[in-house]
Amino acid sequence: MIELAPSILSADFAHLADHVKRATEGGATVVHVDIMDGHFVPNLTIGPPVVRSLRKATNLPLDCHLMIENPDDFIPAFVEAGANWISVHQEVCRHLDRTLHLIREHGALAGVVINPATPVEMLSEVLDLVDYVLVMSVNPGFGGQKFLPNSLHKMRRLAEIRTRRGLNFRIEVDGGVALDTVAEVVRAGAEILVAGNAVFGSGDPKTNAERLLKAAVEATLQRV
Numbered sequence: 001m002i003e004l005a006p007s008i009l010s011a012d013f014a015h016l017a018d019h020v021k022r023a024t025e026g027g028a029t030v031v032h033v034d035i036m037d038g039h040f041v042p043n044l045t046i047g048p049p050v051v052r053s054l055r056k057a058t059n060l061p062l063d064c065h066l067m068i069e070n071p072d073d074f075i076p077a078f079v080e081a082g083a084n085w086i087s088v089h090q091e092v093c094r095h096l097d098r099t100l101h102l103i104r105e106h107g108a109l110a111g112v113v114i115n116p117a118t119p120v121e122m123l124s125e126v127l128d129l130v131d132y133v134l135v136m137s138v139n140p141g142f143g144g145q146k147f148l149p150n151s152l153h154k155m156r157r158l159a160e161i162r163t164r165r166g167l168n169f170r171i172e173v174d175g176g177v178a179l180d181t182v183a184e185v186v187r188a189g190a191e192i193l194v195a196g197n198a199v200f201g202s203g204d205p206k207t208n209a210e211r212l213l214k215a216a217v218e219a220t221l222q223r224v
Contacts, residue, residue: 026209055082147176
């Protein structure tokens, strides 16, 4: 099943609830929330208070992507604020196994994220613990970046490993997902599509979401 997870990083925060509502009307089924601390990535975004407000504005799962140092210190606060899914970066977690268990213990779905330069093989020992793997198809920190084609082989590799090992994690992709790239990421195996600029950048989020989902669903018929 293909799911669209609009990233609020590209939304107008003065009209955040309305933008999320329009994207939902266009078929979005998850809301992607980028949490950045200005240390792990060169940008500073939002914390639990905004997640708490967003929780009141939508019934959709909130997918909180923690691009932060020391994520263990903040996982409880984000779950308490309303996060349903929490993903952490392999590159920042000294004790990744422990962190993933911590997310699960607080009642959220656990995800692991890899940056463009991180090989899939770095996740070998945790793939049986995660609900989803998020492949970054841009270098994290800012919205509106150009899609990095090298990420496609990672999605294909993850799909192969999942089948071979009989695992159940889902494959998510974040970065540069738009009308001109969505078909290739879906054909490569992505099932959860994070899109910010393509949904909220210009025009009506409902119409943008509908077009993106239509292209994604059509691409599922071309998977090999």
